[in-house]
Amino acid sequence: MRRLTFGMNLSLDGYIAAPGDDIGWSVPSDELFQWWSDRVGATGLALYGRKLWEAMSSHWPTAGQQPGATPAEVEFARRWLDMPKVVFSSTISAVDWNARLATGDAVTEITRLKTEDGGPMDVAGATLAAAAMRAGLIDEYVIVTHPVLVGGGTPFFTALDSWVNLNLLETRTFPDGVLLTRYETRR
Numbered sequence: 001m002r003r004l005t006f007g008m009n010l011s012l013d014g015y016i017a018a019p020g021d022d023i024g025w026s027v028p029s030d031e032l033f034q035w036w037s038d039r040v041g042a043t044g045l046a047l048y049g050r051k052l053w054e055a056m057s058s059h060w061p062t063a064g065q066q067p068g069a070t071p072a073e074v075e076f077a078r079r080w081l082d083m084p085k086v087v088f089s090s091t092i093s094a095v096d097w098n099a100r101l102a103t104g105d106a107v108t109e110i111t112r113l114k115t116e117d118g119g120p121m122d123v124a125g126a127t128l129a130a131a132a133m134r135a136g137l138i139d140e141y142v143i144v145t146h147p148v149l150v151g152g153g154t155p156f157f158t159a160l161d162s163w164v165n166l167n168l169l170e171t172r173t174f175p176d177g178v179l180l181t182r183y184e185t186r187r
Contacts, residue, residue: 007142044119049128130158
């Protein structure tokens with residue numbers, strides 16, 4: 001059975017984007033950018049909500065070809081293009097770049113995907129992750145906390161009907177006071 005991980009950058013007060021979808025506070029250090037790139041390289045299947053898909057697919061397909069692209073950006077762009085993706089949306093009609101579109105019930109499809117053979121899955125996007133979180137489908141949380149308070153915006157966690165107990169798997173400090181914590185869902 002595939003493992004499902006939800007991991008993102010977030011502010012100390014728990015948001016993945018500030019009001020107005022501002023993520024300017026989460027610019028990674030070179031070390032953190034490489035960590036995220038390695039994570040993309042190890043992902044067997046990425047699950048995207050529409051909003052994050054539109055942001056990522058508008059940038060990464062050509063980012064590695066832009067003048068001034070760093071070797072790390074070229075590598076990330078290649079890894080992102082190579083990574084298989086499923087995009088969950090009822091409002092877009094087509095996707096590219098090694099992705100397929102899922103228009104049905106997200107929880108049903110994620111549950112089915114977890115039973116397939118293959119490498120680990122990452123869920124990306126607050127709304128999609130919230131549905132998986134409420135359904136108890138997330139096996140691991142990767143929280144990359146930046147030392148900033150943004151005061152509101154898009155939260156990392158959603159409201160839950162019951163507690164979810166977690167086991168700490170890893171902590172790591174990155175430059176600029178950024179802290180990685182990884183937790184596994186206790187089943």
